Amino acid sequence: MTTQSNPVLSVRDMSICFDTRHGPLRAVDGITFELAPGEILGMVGESGAGKSLTGTAITGLLERPGRIDRGEIHFEGQRIDKLSAEEMRRLRGRKIGAIFQDPLTSLNPLMTVGQQLVQTIRTHLKFGQAEARKRAIDFLAEVGIPAPEVRIDQYPHQFSGGMRQRVVIALALCAEPSLVIADEPTTALDVSIQAQILDLLKRMCRDHGAAVILVTHDMGVIAETTDRVAVMYSGRIVEIGPVEKVVGDPHHPYSSGLMQSIPRVGSGVDRLTQIDGAMPRLTDLPRGCAFHPRCPHALPVCKATQPTPMPVGSGQVSCHLFQGEPA
Amino acid sequence: MSANAPLLSVRGLSKTFDLSPPFLNRLVERKGKQYLHAVDGLSIDIPRGTTFSLVGESGCGKSTVAKLVVGLHKATSGTIRFDGTDLTALAAADRGDCRKRIQMIFQDPYASLNPRWRVLDIIAEPLRSFGITNDKGEERSEVGRLLEMVGLSSRDGEKFPHEFSGGQRQRISIARAISSRPEFLVCDEPTSALDVSVQSQVLNLMRDLQDELELTYLFISHDLAVVDFMSDFVGVMYLGRLVEAGSADQVFSAPEHPYTRLLMDTVPDIDLGRRDRVPVIGEVPNPINPPPGCAFNPRCTLANARCRQEAPELVSRKNGSVVACHAATEGRMTSD
Numbered sequence: 325m326t327t328q329s330n331p332v333l334s335v336r337d338m339s340i341c342f343d344t345r346h347g348p349l350r351a352v353d354g355i356t357f358e359l360a361p362g363e364i365l366g367m368v369g370e371s372g373a374g375k376s377l378t379g380t381a382i383t384g385l386l387e388r389p390g391r392i393d394r395g396e397i398h399f400e401g402q403r404i405d406k407l408s409a410e411e412m413r414r415l416r417g418r419k420i421g422a423i424f425q426d427p428l429t430s431l432n433p434l435m436t437v438g439q440q441l442v443q444t445i446r447t448h449l450k451f452g453q454a455e456a457r458k459r460a461i462d463f464l465a466e467v468g469i470p471a472p473e474v475r476i477d478q479y480p481h482q483f484s485g486g487m488r489q490r491v492v493i494a495l496a497l498c499a500e501p502s503l504v505i506a507d508e509p510t511t512a513l514d515v516s517i518q519a520q521i522l523d524l525l526k527r528m529c530r531d532h533g534a535a536v537i538l539v540t541h542d543m544g545v546i547a548e549t550t551d552r553v554a555v556m557y558s559g560r561i562v563e564i565g566p567v568e569k570v571v572g573d574p575h576h577p578y579s580s581g582l583m584q585s586i587p588r589v590g591s592g593v594d595r596l597t598q599i600d601g602a603m604p605r606l607t608d609l610p611r612g613c614a615f616h617p618r619c620p621h622a623l624p625v626c627k628a629t630q631p632t633p634m635p636v637g638s639g640q641v642s643c644h645l646f647q648g649e650p651a
Numbered sequence: 652m653s654a655n656a657p658l659l660s661v662r663g664l665s666k667t668f669d670l671s672p673p674f675l676n677r678l679v680e681r682k683g684k685q686y687l688h689a690v691d692g693l694s695i696d697i698p699r700g701t702t703f704s705l706v707g708e709s710g711c712g713k714s715t716v717a718k719l720v721v722g723l724h725k726a727t728s729g730t731i732r733f734d735g736t737d738l739t740a741l742a743a744a745d746r747g748d749c750r751k752r753i754q755m756i757f758q759d760p761y762a763s764l765n766p767r768w769r770v771l772d773i774i775a776e777p778l779r780s781f782g783i784t785n786d787k788g789e790e791r792s793e794v795g796r797l798l799e800m801v802g803l804s805s806r807d808g809e810k811f812p813h814e815f816s817g818g819q820r821q822r823i824s825i826a827r828a829i830s831s832r833p834e835f836l837v838c839d840e841p842t843s844a845l846d847v848s849v850q851s852q853v854l855n856l857m858r859d860l861q862d863e864l865e866l867t868y869l870f871i872s873h874d875l876a877v878v879d880f881m882s883d884f885v886g887v888m889y890l891g892r893l894v895e896a897g898s899a900d901q902v903f904s905a906p907e908h909p910y911t912r913l914l915m916d917t918v919p920d921i922d923l924g925r926r927d928r929v930p931v932i933g934e935v936p937n938p939i940n941p942p943p944g945c946a947f948n949p950r951c952t953l954a955n956a957r958c959r960q961e962a963p964e965l966v967s968r969k970n971g972s973v974v975a976c977h978a979a980t981e982g983r984m985t986s987d
Contacts, residue, residue, distance in 0.1 A: 370846035370847070370848065370849075371817075371846055484934050486934050487934075514708035514709055514873070514935065515708065515873065515875075515914060515917050515918055516708060516913055516914065516917050516934075516935075517934060518917070518919070519917040519919070522919075541846065541847065542919065543847070543921045544918065544919025544920055544921050545919045546921075547919065547920070547921040548919050548920070571921050581848065582847060582848055583921070585847055585848050585850070585851035586847055586851075586876070586921060587850075587851070587854070587874075587876040587877050587879065587880040588876050588879075588920070588921075589875050589876050589879045589903055589915065589918065589920070590879065590903055590904065591879070591880075593880070594858075595855055595858070596851035596854055596855055596880065597851065598848070598851040598852045598855055599848040599851075599852075600852070602816040602817075602818055602819070602848075602849060603816075603846075
């Protein structure tokens with residue numbers, strides 16, 4: 325899926341900054357990407373790389389002292405990063421759905437599942453009470469909840485973890501949004517349930533024509549679910565491209581180190597490839613490329629200047645090793 | 652003990668938690684007693700110098716086994732023999748020597764280190780309480796040596812835990828665990844709170860230390876790839892029972908139990924790419940009310956009438972592993 329049609333989402337040179345007593349901290353630093361309608365983009369990186377913040381900024385849920393201090397977010401042709409809280413609230417849920425990591429905390433424990441679905445449907449679509457309830461039951465059936473006409477009147481605590489995440493998916497999609505932000509949707513679930521939920525997410529978004537940004541730290545999930553992947557490190561996208569390329573033939577030394585350090589069943593190795601060191605803290609980012617202290621191929625130029633994204637193959641890589649190379 | 656006797660030998664280990672409502676509620680509301688069989692008749696042997704891993708999903712009882720072995724829970728029945736001594740028969744006060752020889756590494760390096768203590772004190776605490784070092788100077792040099800063993804600097808002893816990243820904190824936990832010079836380490840999900848690039852560092856370190864110090868590991872994890880990398884032997888648990896156990900090569904290359912196959916099949920794999928998997932049915936049942944017969948029967952495609960009535964026992968197989976499955980012993984498995 326290439327970006328021939330108009331992108332549903334376009335993020336341009338966006339930075340997110342936190343004002344602290346010790347000065348501004350830049351948690352996301354000038355990231356640019358586009359998302360085609362119906363496309364699934366994976367965002368992968370370590371904790372603190374800025375992947376969840378990116379999702380939060382797009383949904384307009386960034387809280388103070390965090391703010392977007394540079395760049396633009398365009399959604400279906402409309403600029404949304406300057407919208408008022410009220411306008412954003414109307415867009416969110418209707419056009420942009422969200423799925424979070426922990427299904428228990430993203431549902432209201434005091435309302436039945438049906439009340440939450442009906443409320444969401446009636447807030448965003450012109451439906452009567454009875455109609456909305458019928459649609460809610462249909463959605464619960466669609467996400468694979470057995471006996472939906474009974475389950476609809478139950479509370480979240482009466483559902484298991486996997487079933488709750490199914491309800492959350494139904495909630496995110498019941499107003500037919502064109503974009504869904506899924507932030508670690510399966511991290512809190514067991515492996516055998518994780519596969520079910522990923523299948524469901526993929527199927528639901530395909531059937532309802534929603535594009536997805538899937539934020540996760542699990543490369544296996546990325547490899548099986550997404551069309552394109554963005555690898556983040558220290559607030560920047562270091563590599564973005566089709567999933568087969570980024571996972572199978574990564575260019576950036578960080579992405580390739582990451583792929584090699586993942587243990588695999590049946591590999592029979594005695595040692596795992598490791599990337600020494602850890603991601604730098606935002607308070608003391610190194611000059612130049614943020615990855616250079618851990619990079620086995622670092623050049624003198626890497627310590628001085630930040631690399632810019634360059635087209636390599638069908639993707640983009642931010643690394644001095646690939647600067648100025650013919651695409 | 653003979654040289655090839657297992658260092659840790661567990662027989663028929665069970666742990667039952669009483670979840671009954673209070674006496675008056677039982678009387679007035681006519682509720683019965685309620686028990687949760689967290690671990691049910693578990694038997695494993697861990698030879699010296701090897702790694703035995705327990706895998707399974709949340710609630711299968713693998714962490715309870717870890718706590719039983721280190722003595723944080725009291726076993727309901729069964730024996731845990733460590734180098735010939737039955738730990739379950741010892742009073743807490745008599746465990747001293749075994750405590751020194753069995754140490755534990757916990758999952759969350761943010762919660763398992765005291766935030767108000769300096770790293771020096773955290774690592775020196777076992778040295779002091781077991782009387783391994785005699786004076787401050789000796790203690791200091793021993794802590795420095797331990798810190799360097801786990802890849803930190805001896806100067807790091809002056810710092811507090813918050814000054815370290817997650818991976819470094821887990822190195823501190825490892826340094827504390829090996830400070831009493833134990834032979835046996837219980838590792839409960841030691842890398843599941845860490846990022847991938849850091850996880851590989853910690854796993855490599857644990858294997859290096861195992862070779863260097865001749866350690867024996869009981870390794871608890873839900874990540875099959877991590878288990879495959881670390882283990883000599885693997886036991887798969889489902890609802891408190893061992894459903895399959897054997898050498899890691901055997902279990903991973905030719906899994907026999909349908910649940911092991913399910914686990915192997917559902918792990919997202921970056922090599923296979925976007926395959927369309929066979930959807931797995933159902934979820935782990937409530938352990939308070941497990942289904943009759945084999946606990947896995949509601950999710951099993953091979954389940955028949957016998958599976959729904961009679962719980963299977965562990966049976967030794969030709970290849971040396973043990974499996975608790977009627978379908979496997981009756982030869983109803985399809986070899987795919």
